[in-house]
Amino acid sequence: MYQLYIANKNYSSWSLRPWALMTELGIPFEERNELFTDDNWEIFRKFSPSGKVPCLVVDNDFAVWDSLAIVEYLAEHYPKVWPTGAKARAWARSASAEMHSGFSPLRDICSMNCSVRIQLKDIPAPLAKDIARIDELWNEGLSRFGGPFLAGNEFTAVDAFFTPVAFRISTYGLELSPAAMAYSRRLLELPSLKVWADAAILEPRHEEHEEWCLQNGSIISDVRLTKA
Numbered sequence: 001m002y003q004l005y006i007a008n009k010n011y012s013s014w015s016l017r018p019w020a021l022m023t024e025l026g027i028p029f030e031e032r033n034e035l036f037t038d039d040n041w042e043i044f045r046k047f048s049p050s051g052k053v054p055c056l057v058v059d060n061d062f063a064v065w066d067s068l069a070i071v072e073y074l075a076e077h078y079p080k081v082w083p084t085g086a087k088a089r090a091w092a093r094s095a096s097a098e099m100h101s102g103f104s105p106l107r108d109i110c111s112m113n114c115s116v117r118i119q120l121k122d123i124p125a126p127l128a129k130d131i132a133r134i135d136e137l138w139n140e141g142l143s144r145f146g147g148p149f150l151a152g153n154e155f156t157a158v159d160a161f162f163t164p165v166a167f168r169i170s171t172y173g174l175e176l177s178p179a180a181m182a183y184s185r186r187l188l189e190l191p192s193l194k195v196w197a198d199a200a201i202l203e204p205r206h207e208e209h210e211e212w213c214l215q216n217g218s219i220i221s222d223v224r225l226t227k228a
Helices: 013-025 067-075 086-101 104-109 125-145 157-172 178-188 191-200 207-213
Strands: 002-006 029-033 055-058 062-065 116-120 217-222
Touching: 002 013, 013 067, 013 157, 013 191, 055 067, 062 067, 067 086, 067 157, 086 125, 086 157, 104 125, 116 157, 125 157, 125 178, 157 178, 157 191, 178 191
Parallel strands: 002 029
Antiparallel strands: 002 055, 055 062, 116 217
């Protein structure tokens, strides 16, 4: 049995990727949720060599850390992690790697927060560039491989890598082309992402992350205020 160590569902976009992939593909794992504190280094170092999440622990004694490394490890054991076609697989890996290493303005300006809706003060040029590239990338995958997912008719790792973007689009009211918006909604309607979102709104707030989310905008709604 795998143990997947993650942090707050409300904020941890990196944790969401392998969690969504494993949940959607039915890969069994035990969730270990370590909520953020002011300094998680010592806590996270107990299970993760990098002191960061996500981290996949195999057989209770071997750690695979970093979301991309976790996905590639799982792909060696579960063939449905990546698309079966060579071109679709290469495209999916390229798009996932681009998401993994890029889109810094999107990450910085639109920090993940599943529980609120935020009105941005403006859309600075670097963010607009990232949004345009996301739109272009998603439309390319959907068109080239026929949808409804980015690399074909099955949910794979490349879709998992963009699940946090779908939450960001919803949180910050970002606008994409109709096909890309429909794909974003499709991701949010997945059973796994509904479970993730429902858990996220019940978590305690972490002030540092809350402040980060509001550096470039203001809250227009907060679903945690209406959750019993």
